[in-house]
Amino acid sequence: MSAIFPKWMNLFPTVAALGGLAATAGAVGGFWYYATPKFWNVGYMPKQPGGGFSHQIHAGKLGMDCRYCHTKVEKSYEANIPNVATCNGCHADGRLADLLATSATHKERTEFIRTAYASDEAIQWRRVHKVPDYVHNFPHHVHVAAGVSCFSCHGRIDQMPVVYQAxxxxxxxxxxxxxxPETSLVPRDLVTRLDLVEGQLAARAAGMPGEVASGRQLLDALREAPPQNCGACHY
Ligand code: HEC
Ligand code: HEC
Ligand code: HEC
Ligand code: HEC
Ligand code: HEC
Known part of the structure; x- marks a missing residue:
């Protein structure tokens, strides 16, 4: 499959010049439809290892901020997945002692964390979101700094017992x-407040008053408009 990349990648400039883009994109699109894994799609929800990880409990009920675990999301292209030490900070023996003592279900469901930590092994989380290799590394930091909320791209993660692609x-x-972008921008300090963001964007879409900042103002404050040229996203 890799042999195909150089070939059609070379087509980019020519195709753009000839304006034959639509036809080619169609053909290439057809190729991709059949060649790429079907599972990276809306609704994709792989089964996670061990007792899994519930965003509904941790980010929802316990109110933990996304950046407690996805520590690099504001600073780098990638939003990292936390390692087992982060989980063990709360789920180690001796912590949450009442819960471990009184709930056999809780003890059983969190056992995989203590086991992985003790044997110094990483938990093999299954990847949910992925852009194809011919797209540049997706820049999380730029979007978050601009005021694009996790909500706009990942949905209400804080209500998901198991993450799926929204x-x-x-x-x-x-x-x-x-x-x-003006329909989606929010003040930067709200990006991880998915509940507030959902409400605010719905109010904006309905043309209702009460917005703390208008999308247009937020857009004007950006250092540059989001790119639409091919090279911004493709090699
Ligand atoms: C206590 C740690 C923790 C917190 C807090 C947390 N996450 Fe996660 N997140 C994880 C772990 C572990 C995974 C990998 C397992 C999974 O996919 O369920 C994950 C996976 C994800 C994924 C899917 C990654 C993929 O494979 O594509 C997204 C998106 C995500 N988190 C967004 C968020 C958002 C948004 C918030 C805040 C509302 C948040 N997370 C809060 C630990 C956390
Ligand atoms: C800040 C503390 C804290 C951190 C960090 C934390 N948890 Fe938890 N976790 C809890 C608490 C408290 C509960 C019990 C919540 C409840 O039952 O209402 C819990 C419950 C759970 C459960 C049981 C869920 C169920 O359905 O009963 C699992 C599994 C779990 N956590 C996995 C993880 C994983 C994996 C990580 C690391 C990515 C993690 N936790 C990080 C505090 C934490
Ligand atoms: C503009 C859209 C957008 C926004 C905003 C966004 N993400 Fe993502 N996220 C993506 C895309 C696209 C991917 C897949 C990236 C790839 O394949 O390189 C992804 C992947 C992830 C992953 C998986 C990373 C991995 O290595 O497995 C996590 C975790 C995640 N995002 C968390 C977050 C959190 C937390 C926020 C908010 C602070 C957020 N994202 C905001 C689009 C977005
Ligand atoms: C909900 C809105 C939204 C979505 C969805 C979105 N973006 Fe963006 N993107 C923005 C905004 C706003 C900016 C401008 C940020 C700035 O210049 O400050 C931006 C900027 C960028 C940039 C320029 C980064 C830089 O260094 O200047 C790239 C590359 C990019 N986006 C890629 C993507 C890709 C790839 C996807 C789809 C997988 C995507 N974006 C989806 C809103 C979005
Ligand atoms: C904002 C980011 C962005 C820009 C700008 C962009 N692309 Fe894409 N492009 C993507 C993403 C993300 C995919 C992967 C889509 C998927 O997996 O369905 C993609 C896929 C493609 C594909 C594969 C066929 C398909 O639709 O799945 C072709 C061909 C393509 N882009 C050509 C172009 C050309 C030519 C331009 C300039 C006119 C361009 N792209 C501009 C993000 C971008």
């Missing part, structure tokens, strides 16, 4: 926002 992550999905 948005298509397709090229037209990226571009729809890049062409009209």
């Amino acid at each position: 948005q298509p992550l397709s090229m037209s999905w990226c571009l729809d926002c890049h062409r009209a």
Whole structure:
């Protein structure tokens, strides 16, 4: 499959110049439809190892901020998955002692954390969101700094007992926002407050008053508009 990349990648400039883009994208799109894994799609929800990890409990009920675990999301391209030491900080023997003593279910469901930590092994979380290799590393830090909430791209993660893909992550999905980002921008300090963001964006879409900042003002404050040129996202 890798042999195909150089070939059609070379087509990019020519294709753009000839304006034959639509036809080629169609053909390539057809290729990708059949060649890429079907599981990276809206609704994709792989079974996670051990007792799993519930965002509904940790980010929802316990109110933990996303950045407690996804520590790099504001600073780097990737939003890291926390290692087992982060989990063990709360789930080690001797912590949450009442819960471990009184709830056999809790003890059993969190045992995989203590086992992995003791044997110095990583938990093999299954990846849910992924853009194809011919797309540049997706820049989390830039989006978060601009005021694009996790909500806009990942949905109400704080209500998910098991993470699933809420948005298509397709090229037209990226571009729809890049062409009209004012519908999605929120003040930067709210990006991880998914409940507030959902309410605010719904109010904005309905043209209701009460917004703390208008999307247009937030867009004007950006250092540059989101890119639409091929090279911004493709090699
Ligand atoms: C206590 C730690 C913790 C907190 C807090 C947390 N997460 Fe996570 N997150 C994880 C772990 C562990 C995984 C990998 C397991 C999984 O996918 O369920 C994960 C997975 C994810 C994924 C899917 C990654 C993939 O494979 O594509 C997204 C998206 C995500 N988190 C977003 C959020 C958002 C948004 C918040 C805040 C509302 C948040 N997380 C809060 C630990 C955390
Ligand atoms: C800040 C403390 C804290 C951290 C960090 C933390 N947890 Fe928890 N976790 C809890 C508490 C408290 C509960 C019990 C919540 C309840 O039952 O209401 C819990 C419950 C659980 C459960 C049982 C869920 C169920 O359905 O009964 C699992 C599994 C779990 N955590 C996995 C993890 C994993 C994996 C990580 C690391 C990515 C993690 N936790 C990090 C505090 C934490
Ligand atoms: C503009 C859309 C967008 C925003 C905003 C966004 N993400 Fe993502 N996220 C993505 C895409 C696209 C991927 C897949 C990236 C890839 O394949 O390289 C992803 C992947 C992830 C992953 C999986 C990383 C891995 O290595 O397994 C986590 C965790 C995550 N995002 C958490 C967050 C959190 C937390 C926030 C908010 C603070 C957030 N994201 C905001 C689009 C977004
Ligand atoms: C909900 C809105 C939204 C979605 C969805 C979105 N973006 Fe963006 N993106 C933005 C905004 C806003 C900026 C401008 C940030 C700035 O210049 O401060 C941006 C900027 C960028 C940049 C420029 C980074 C830089 O260094 O200047 C790249 C590359 C990018 N996005 C890629 C993507 C890709 C790939 C996807 C789809 C997988 C995507 N975006 C989806 C809103 C979005
Ligand atoms: C904002 C980011 C972004 C920009 C700008 C962008 N693309 Fe894409 N492109 C993507 C993403 C993400 C995918 C992967 C979509 C998927 O997996 O369905 C993609 C996929 C493709 C594909 C594969 C076929 C398909 O639709 O799945 C082709 C061909 C392509 N892009 C060409 C272009 C060309 C030519 C341009 C310039 C006119 C361009 N792209 C601009 C993000 C972008």
